[in-house]
Amino acid sequence: MSRYAVGDLQGCLKPLRCLLDAVNFDPSTDQLWLVGDLINRGPDSLDTLRYLYSIRDSLRITLGNHDLHCLALAQGYTDRGRHPTLDALLNAPELPELMHWLQQQALVLRSEDGRYLMSHAGIPPIWSSEQALVLSAELESVLQGPQSETFFKNMYGNEPLRWRDDLEGAERWRCITNYFTRMRLCRADGELELKFKGAVRDIPEGYQPWFRWPTAPRQETLLFGHWAALEGKTGRSDVIGLDSGCVWGRHMTLLDMDSGELHRCDCH
Template sequence: MTDYAIGDIQGCYDRLRDVLASVDFSPSRDRLWVAGDLINRGPSSLATLRYLEGLGDATKVVLGNHDLHLLAVALGGHSPKKKDTLHDILEAPDCDRLLHWLRQQKLCVHDAGRNLMMTHAGLPHIWNVDQAVAYAREVEAVIQGSDADEYFSQMYGNKPERWCDTLSGMDRWRVITNYFTRMRFIADDGSLELTAKESADSAPEGYAPWFSYPRQDDVQVIFGHWAAIEGDTGSDRFIGLDTGCVWGGALTLMNLDTGEKVHCDCS
């Protein structure tokens, strides 16, 4: 059995199948870790979602901001954005089943045996691994529970900017969500800057890429979300797998046993 991890697919179903075929991926033997943003902006969001849902136990998935956006449209009363490619999912006869499956996915996956964590946007330096897992499970319970409609109706926003243990309710859920699914630049005190989306060396004053801060552990982190850095973090510990497939870049698949990466050109 081989474990592979893949970056932001964003509905690029054909490229997903191409890159999996290049390593002879078999769900009866192998396992696929997906670093969020399964769908949206690409041409085949429905096919992608159906395929990943159909993998069953052969996949580990974390939710990205685009996946949460689909749920916010479906459950929270929000309208699709102009460039969204969610219509086929929302109109599909199996929409309810697919959305239910999506709601069961995690905000972070932690494999203690590998000393490995996967989230969509990364792992802030202000949280240790146990804290991150606990906070993720809090929000996952909300997404899966009776408060989901309230959560998705109020999910969007950049406030609070910084984590505090005393936060409660929607403020607490929103900032946890932002760390896991939207973070790029962060300040030393944990404050998030959520408007800048360019390369790592273009940090606004007082901020830096989240992966540039020292940590008190040696956990390895797999993430997506930040296409502008093209996977380059300058560290073997922090593995960026969003290489901009939906923007004409590449879809990147990594063998978690060997570290080897395979790229499928999406131009």
């Protein structure tokens, strides 16, 4: 079995198929890790999700902010921020089946060999790997259970900006969600800056990319997406950014998780 990880798809199916063909991906034997933001903004959100659903047994997925937003739209919990690239998906006859499947996915995943830890936006420096996995499981239980309606109705917002162990209910869930799906910058104490989307050289004073702060030792290499302006450059061999801006006309990146080799397909 070969294992591959690929950055934010955002409805760009052709580059994904290009990369999978380049490595001779076989869904009957190989495994594909997807770092989230499977849909929205790109040209083929519906066909992308249809294809992924057809090979679902070979996938490991962490949810991104665009995936959660689509789930909220599809279930009528919000009508704001709707993007026309989602219209075909939201009007598809198989929408309930696709959304039910999407809602069962994780926020954080660790590979069975303990080599990799993956989430959409990253892991904040204030959390150990074990704490991140526990909080991911907590939020997944909310998403997949009777409290999901409360979660989606309260998902949007930036507060609280910093984690506290005594957070409860919707505030606690929102804070966990923002760390795993929206984080780029934070302070040393984990306080988030959620408006910044630019390059590292333009970071406001007092903040750093989440992966630049000291943290407890980790055994895993971290895989994340979400921050296209980084173009995958973290300056660290144990933190690999996989969002290289495909939907913005740059390229899509696929990592061979066993050899460490990177493959890229240009996007137009």
